[in-house]
Amino acid sequence: MNIGQAAPTFTALDRDGKNISLEDVRGQWLVLYFYPKDNTPGCTTEAIEFTAQLSQFQALNTQIIGISPDSIASHGKFIDKQKLEIILLSDPEHQIAEAYDVWQLKKFMGKEYLGIIRSTFLIDPSGKIGQIWSNVRVKNHVDAVLQEVRSQVDRSL
Numbered sequence: 001m002n003i004g005q006a007a008p009t010f011t012a013l014d015r016d017g018k019n020i021s022l023e024d025v026r027g028q029w030l031v032l033y034f035y036p037k038d039n040t041p042g043c044t045t046e047a048i049e050f051t052a053q054l055s056q057f058q059a060l061n062t063q064i065i066g067i068s069p070d071s072i073a074s075h076g077k078f079i080d081k082q083k084l085e086i087i088l089l090s091d092p093e094h095q096i097a098e099a100y101d102v103w104q105l106k107k108f109m110g111k112e113y114l115g116i117i118r119s120t121f122l123i124d125p126s127g128k129i130g131q132i133w134s135n136v137r138v139k140n141h142v143d144a145v146l147q148e149v150r151s152q153v154d155r156s157l
Contacts, residue, residue, distance in 0.1 A: 001101050001132060005100035007123045011136055012067065012089035013075040020065070020089055026127060029038075029062035029153065034122040038070045038078035038088075042118070042138045047078070049084045049142040058147055060153050061125075066118060069093050087118075102134075107131045120145055122152065 001086040007030075011021040022030070033050070035043040050057075050064050057064055064086040070078070075088040077112045089096075094116075097103035105112055119136075122145065130152050133141065 001045050001121070001129060002083065003129050003132060003144045005129055007121065007127050007129050008096070010067075010089075010096040011101065012021040012091055012096060013072050014087055015054060015079055017072055020087060022123070022127065025050075025063045025065075025123075027125050029060065029125060029149060031062060031064045031065050031120060032059065032100075033064070034097055034100065034116050035068050035118055036065055036116040037068060039081070043068070044078075044082060046118075046136075046138045046141065047084050047086065047088075048082055049138075051083070053087055053142055053146055054085050057149060060108075060149050062149050062153075063087070068095055069094055069097070084103060122148060124152070124156070 011019050011023045014020050035046060037043055042149055066086055066088045069092050072090045077088060093098055094103045102117045104117050106115045108127040118131040120136055121129055124130045129149050
């Protein structure tokens with residue numbers, strides 16, 4: 001994945017079983033973030049922080065979508081428990097994660113396995129990748145993304 005290239009198209013189910021696709025947000029900026037698992041500490045913090053800043057992103061014509069391999073039922077419980085206002089999509093077969101090259105070999109306690117590498121993509125209104133954050137550390141990440149969105153929106157005016 002490279003900045004400037006067309007973002008891979010996707011369609012996936014949200015918590016209500018509704019299909020959401022990249023085409024649905026064409027004409028807006030999109031923060032598409034991939035996270036490993038609902039209700040884990042880092043993933044919860046990231047989702048809560050995106051929700052807390054959602055109105056600022058919306059003021060910049062920017063949609064927030066999170067994607068993980070969790071089921072739509074898991075997303076529903078996560079959204080309700082944490083009072084999230086962002087869209088979460090289910091990618092159980094990790095097809096979207098693979099298309100964005102975030103389904104990779106990971107190591108934990110000496111064991112190797114395939115999983116999501118926490119990553120965020122800023123996609124411009126025409127569907128091109130404007131910025132990529134890989135191997136994201138949650139602390140201050142949402143603020144950095146918001147700052148980049150502001151910068152890119154300002155440049156596009």
